Each structure stands twice: as C-alpha cells, then as structure tokens.
Amino acid sequence: MRSALSRAYRGVCWYLRELTGESAYDRYVTHVRRQHPDAEVPSRRDFERMRTERQEKDPRQGFRCC
Template identity: 75%
Template sequence: MTGLLRRALRGVRWYVRELTDESAYDRYVAHVRKEHPAAAVPSRRAFERMRTDRQDTDPRQGFRCC
C-alpha cells in the first residue's frame, strides 16, 4: 500500500510540475549539458530572467496580461 501511495504522489508531483512549467529549467539544463557540454549552464534565476525577457519581447512566446 505504501508503494502505491508513493507512486501516486510522484505522479501528482510530476503532473503539477509539468502543468506549471516548473520543470522547464531541468529540461533546459539537460539540453545544454547534452548538446553543448562546454557551455556554462546559467543559474535558475538567470534562466528565468532570459525566459521572461523572451516572453516580453516576442508575443508568440506566451501571453502576459500585465
């Protein structure tokens, strides 16, 4: 029973992280390390800043109401 509950909680955690795009940084780090091993990986804060700037300058990247 405990194993089933843990598996269910892991699934819920995965779903929420994907839904809120919390896992975007993890995917980005994996991509940079695989495709550009010599490149420096930016911090999470720098990544979020780059992402926000990109969304602000290109309306196709996402919708911001304010």
C-alpha cells in the first residue's frame, strides 16, 4: 500500500513540476553539462531572465496576456 501511495505522490509531484515549468531549469543544466562541458551554467535567476526575454521576443514561445 505504501509503495503505491509513494509512486502516486512522486507522479503527482513530477506532473506539477512539468506543468508549471519548474523542471525546465533542471533539464537546461543537464543539457549544458552534457553538450557544453566547459561552459558556465547560469544561475536559476539568470536562466529565468533569459527564458522570459526569449518568450517576450517571440510570442510563439509562450502566452502572455499582458
């Protein structure tokens, strides 16, 4: 019973992280470390800033109502 609840809890957590975009930084860090091992990994704050700027430049990247 506990393992089923544990799996369900992990599944819900994974789903919410994907839904909110919380896991985007983790995927980006993994990508940079694999593809560009000598490159410096930006901080989460810098990553979010770059992501927001990219979305604002190209409306197809994300929906902004305001």
